[in-house]
Amino acid sequence: MECFFVLFLLGCGFPLIPFIQGWTYHFSQDTMSYDNAQGYCRQKYTDMVAIQNQEENRYLNENLPFSPSYYWIGIRKNRETGRWTWVGTNKALTDEAENWAKNEPNNKNGNENEDCVEMYVKRAIDTGKWNDEPCSKRKRALCFKASCHSSSCNNHGECKETINDYNCNCSDGFFGKDCEHVMTCPEIVEIDQGSVECSHVYGNFTYQSNCHFTCSDGHLLVGPEKLQCNENGDWGFPIPQCKVIQCQRPELPDNGAMNCSDDGEILAENSTCNFYCKAGFTLVGSSSVLCTTPGEWSEKSPNCEAVQCKNPGIPKYGAMACSSQGEMQSYNATCDFICTEGFSLAGESSIQCMTPGQWSAIPPKCEAIQCERPEQPENGTMKCFSDEKMLPFNSTCQFTCDEGFTIVGSYSTQCLTTGQWIESPPKCKATLCRRPEIPLNGAVSCTHSGETLPEKSTCNFMCAEGYKLIGPSSVACAGADQWTGGIPICEYMQCDSLTAPVNGLIRCKNGFSYNSTCEFSCVEGYEMIGSSELQCLSSRQWTSSVPFCKAIQCPYMPSLKNGRMVCQDGTKYESQCSFSCLKGFRLNGSPVLTCQSSGAWTSSVPTCEALQCPSLTAPEDGYMVCQNATKYKSQCSFTCLKGFKLIGSPTLSCQSSGEWTSSIPTCEAVQCNVIVAPSMGKMNCSRLDFGYGTVCKFTCEYDLSLNGTDTLECYSDGSWNTETPTCDTMKTPYDAATYLTVGITSGASVLSTASLILWLIKRMRKTAKKFTPTNSYQDLEAPGIYQNTENVDDV
Structure with a gap:
C-alpha cells in the first residue's frame, strides 16, 4: 500500500480536498532496497524525489509520517566521478543544495559502501537531514509524480515542476500562467506613397507577424523593407517611409568644375549635372550624369586627368630634348629637335603638348642637306663630286680658269649645312679683281670704288646685328680676281633653347633666335622668383637665367587664446584654418580663413571674447x-x-x-490670513490689510471672559503668533442677573432680548459639554480566519 500528498494534506486513496493539477509526493508502506525503490517510483509514478531547495526539504519533513527505517531519496554516488548525483536528471549535487546530517556523508570515515541516500523524517536529532547508507538496506521509497505534461504551457513554453504546482517558462513572444497569451504589436495599415502587405502566424499583428513595404514610382523606401513583430511587442525598427527619390550632389572632380540643373546638396529625380575640366586636364568618364531611380546617379562622376602627349620620338638622323622624361609628356611640356650634320630639320624645331593631348605641330623630320649644282664660270671649268644636279652635304666643286684669265673667287666650294655652298662659284676675269659680293645680312667697304679693283685693294666685311661673321673680316686683291683669305659670310645667331620651369609655363616669340623674347608665368598657387621675360642678346646669351616657381605660403597663424584652431595643409595656398571658442567665449571674426594666391589670409585672425550677461538690479524691498x-x-x-x-x-x-x-x-x-472679531467681542487692528507687523487687540462684550490672548501679531512668515481668542464664559450667573437688574433699573446699559437669549443658549451649550461622555461606543469586528484543522491518520 502506498500513500501520497500535495500541498493540502491528503490521505491514502482519495484526497480530502479537490486540488488542481500539481506536483504530488508518494511513498510506499513497504520497505525495500534502493534499486527496488527506484524501480517502484519509475513504474508507478515519475521517479524518486529530487529535492530542489530547503523549502521542499522542510515541507517533506513536516508532512511525511515517521518511519523507523526512514525514506530513500533520489541521490546516489556516481562511481565513475565520485560525485553525488540526482538519479532523475543525472546532474551532480551542488554545494548549495546539500543537506547532510552532522559528520555525513560516510560518517567522515570514507566508507565506500554507502552509495545511496536516505532522509531522516521526524528524527529526534538531525530531523529532515540526509544520510548515506548501503544501497541494499530496506527503507520506504519516496516518489513524486510530475504535474507537467505534453499540453502544459500550450506548447509555448517549458514546464517547471514546483511543490503542488508547476510554472511555465514561456517562449519568446508568449506570456500568462500557461503561456496562453501572445504579444501584439501596433497595427500597420498603410504608409504614405507606398503599400504594405502583412502575414500572420499567431493572429493579426502578433508575435512573428511579418510586414513587407513597397513604395510607389518616384519614391524610395527609407528604412527596412521587412519588419517582424518581436517578443517585446514592437517591430524592432521604426516604420519605414516613402520619400521622394533624391540624389546626393556629386563630388566636384579635382581640377574640374560642375554645373547642375538644381542648387543644393540634395537633387530631385531627373536632375542632371555636367562636368568640365580645367586647362591641362581632360575628362575621363561621362560628361553628364542623371539622377535616376532609386536615388542614384546614372553613372559615376568623371575624373579630370592631367593632359599627356605621347613621346613624339627621335627623328632619324636627329636628336630630341624634352622638358620631362618618360613615354608620356605632361601638359605644356616642350620637345626641341636638331639634326645631325648633313641633315636639315623639316618642320618645327620645338613643339608643345597641348589640350587634348596633342602636340602643337607634327614632329619634324631630318632630311638630307643638298646643294644645287653651281654654275660653271665663264671662261673656266668646274669639276664636282658627281654629275648630279643636286649634290649632297660636304660635296666639293673645283674651279679653274682658261688660260689668260684669273679666277676671281674661290678655287673650290663646299656644300654647307644650310644647303648653300660655302663659296659662290668664282669668275674668270682679267688680273683685276672684281668687287667682292656683299654677304647676305652683311655689308662690305673697299678702299677703291668701281666694279673692278686694282691689285692690293682691300675690302672690309661686317654683319648685321644678330649675325656672326664666318671668315676673314678683311681681304686683299692678289691679282687675277684673287682675294686673299676668301670672302666671308654672315651666319644667323641663336641662343640656347629654354624650357618651362616646374609648375610654370613658357611662351616664346621667334623661337630662340637673336632678339627673340620668352615670357614665363606660374600656375595658380605659385609665385615667380626671377625675371618673367628673357631676351636673346647678340652675344648669344639670354638676359638672365630661367626663373623658378615657388609655392605660395601664408604667414603662420598664432594660437587662439581661449579657443581652438585647426588648420589643414599648414600654410599652403588654398589651405584653411577653422576657429572655435571655449565654452563661455564668443568668436569675434571669421570662423574660417583661407590662404589666398596673394600669400595673405582672407581676413585677420579672430578673437575669443568672454561672454557677458546683462547687468542685474536688486529687487525692490x-x-x-x-x-x-x-x-x-x-x-x-x-x-x-x-x-x-x-x-x-x-x-x-x-x-x-x-x-x-x-x-x-x-x-x-507678507500677509497673514484675514481674521474676524470673536462672537460677542470686538477687534481693533493696526492695519487693514493684515500685513507683516499688524497687531490686533481683542475685547469681549457684556463682561464675557476672553478665552485666549488679547493680542495677535502677524509674523514675517505670514502666520499669526497664536489663534484668535473667543468670548466664552460669564463671570457668574449671579453677576449676570446683577447686570440685568442694574441695566433695567438705572437705564445705563440695556440688554436686548435677543442678546440675552443668545447668552443663555451659549451657556446651556457649555454646560452640556461638561456632561458629554469622553468615549463613545464602537462596534467591534473580529475578523475570523477559518482553517481546516482536521487531522488524518495517514499522510
Missing part, C-alpha cells in the same frame, strides 16, 4: 549678492527684507548663451 559680476558661470543670489517673500528663483546663473537662467525675482509683502 530686497538684496542681491553676485559673484564674478556678469561673467559666464557667475551667480547672483536674492533675498527679501523681513516681512517680504521672494517670488521667483533665489539664484540666477549666467549661461553660455549670454543670458541669465531666469528673470529677476520680486519681493512681495
Whole structure:
C-alpha cells in the first residue's frame, strides 16, 4: 500500500480536498532496497524525489509520517566521478543544495559502501537531514509524480515542476500562467506613397507577424523593407517611409568644375549635372550624369586627368630634348629637335603638348642637306663630286680658269649645312679683281670704288646685328680676281633653347633666335622668383637665367587664446584654418580663413571674447549678492527684507548663451490670513490689510471672559503668533442677573432680548459639554480566519 500528498494534506486513496493539477509526493508502506525503490517510483509514478531547495526539504519533513527505517531519496554516488548525483536528471549535487546530517556523508570515515541516500523524517536529532547508507538496506521509497505534461504551457513554453504546482517558462513572444497569451504589436495599415502587405502566424499583428513595404514610382523606401513583430511587442525598427527619390550632389572632380540643373546638396529625380575640366586636364568618364531611380546617379562622376602627349620620338638622323622624361609628356611640356650634320630639320624645331593631348605641330623630320649644282664660270671649268644636279652635304666643286684669265673667287666650294655652298662659284676675269659680293645680312667697304679693283685693294666685311661673321673680316686683291683669305659670310645667331620651369609655363616669340623674347608665368598657387621675360642678346646669351616657381605660403597663424584652431595643409595656398571658442567665449571674426594666391589670409585672425550677461538690479524691498559680476558661470543670489517673500528663483546663473537662467525675482509683502472679531467681542487692528507687523487687540462684550490672548501679531512668515481668542464664559450667573437688574433699573446699559437669549443658549451649550461622555461606543469586528484543522491518520 502506498500513500501520497500535495500541498493540502491528503490521505491514502482519495484526497480530502479537490486540488488542481500539481506536483504530488508518494511513498510506499513497504520497505525495500534502493534499486527496488527506484524501480517502484519509475513504474508507478515519475521517479524518486529530487529535492530542489530547503523549502521542499522542510515541507517533506513536516508532512511525511515517521518511519523507523526512514525514506530513500533520489541521490546516489556516481562511481565513475565520485560525485553525488540526482538519479532523475543525472546532474551532480551542488554545494548549495546539500543537506547532510552532522559528520555525513560516510560518517567522515570514507566508507565506500554507502552509495545511496536516505532522509531522516521526524528524527529526534538531525530531523529532515540526509544520510548515506548501503544501497541494499530496506527503507520506504519516496516518489513524486510530475504535474507537467505534453499540453502544459500550450506548447509555448517549458514546464517547471514546483511543490503542488508547476510554472511555465514561456517562449519568446508568449506570456500568462500557461503561456496562453501572445504579444501584439501596433497595427500597420498603410504608409504614405507606398503599400504594405502583412502575414500572420499567431493572429493579426502578433508575435512573428511579418510586414513587407513597397513604395510607389518616384519614391524610395527609407528604412527596412521587412519588419517582424518581436517578443517585446514592437517591430524592432521604426516604420519605414516613402520619400521622394533624391540624389546626393556629386563630388566636384579635382581640377574640374560642375554645373547642375538644381542648387543644393540634395537633387530631385531627373536632375542632371555636367562636368568640365580645367586647362591641362581632360575628362575621363561621362560628361553628364542623371539622377535616376532609386536615388542614384546614372553613372559615376568623371575624373579630370592631367593632359599627356605621347613621346613624339627621335627623328632619324636627329636628336630630341624634352622638358620631362618618360613615354608620356605632361601638359605644356616642350620637345626641341636638331639634326645631325648633313641633315636639315623639316618642320618645327620645338613643339608643345597641348589640350587634348596633342602636340602643337607634327614632329619634324631630318632630311638630307643638298646643294644645287653651281654654275660653271665663264671662261673656266668646274669639276664636282658627281654629275648630279643636286649634290649632297660636304660635296666639293673645283674651279679653274682658261688660260689668260684669273679666277676671281674661290678655287673650290663646299656644300654647307644650310644647303648653300660655302663659296659662290668664282669668275674668270682679267688680273683685276672684281668687287667682292656683299654677304647676305652683311655689308662690305673697299678702299677703291668701281666694279673692278686694282691689285692690293682691300675690302672690309661686317654683319648685321644678330649675325656672326664666318671668315676673314678683311681681304686683299692678289691679282687675277684673287682675294686673299676668301670672302666671308654672315651666319644667323641663336641662343640656347629654354624650357618651362616646374609648375610654370613658357611662351616664346621667334623661337630662340637673336632678339627673340620668352615670357614665363606660374600656375595658380605659385609665385615667380626671377625675371618673367628673357631676351636673346647678340652675344648669344639670354638676359638672365630661367626663373623658378615657388609655392605660395601664408604667414603662420598664432594660437587662439581661449579657443581652438585647426588648420589643414599648414600654410599652403588654398589651405584653411577653422576657429572655435571655449565654452563661455564668443568668436569675434571669421570662423574660417583661407590662404589666398596673394600669400595673405582672407581676413585677420579672430578673437575669443568672454561672454557677458546683462547687468542685474536688486529687487525692490530686497538684496542681491553676485559673484564674478556678469561673467559666464557667475551667480547672483536674492533675498527679501523681513516681512517680504521672494517670488521667483533665489539664484540666477549666467549661461553660455549670454543670458541669465531666469528673470529677476520680486519681493512681495507678507500677509497673514484675514481674521474676524470673536462672537460677542470686538477687534481693533493696526492695519487693514493684515500685513507683516499688524497687531490686533481683542475685547469681549457684556463682561464675557476672553478665552485666549488679547493680542495677535502677524509674523514675517505670514502666520499669526497664536489663534484668535473667543468670548466664552460669564463671570457668574449671579453677576449676570446683577447686570440685568442694574441695566433695567438705572437705564445705563440695556440688554436686548435677543442678546440675552443668545447668552443663555451659549451657556446651556457649555454646560452640556461638561456632561458629554469622553468615549463613545464602537462596534467591534473580529475578523475570523477559518482553517481546516482536521487531522488524518495517514499522510
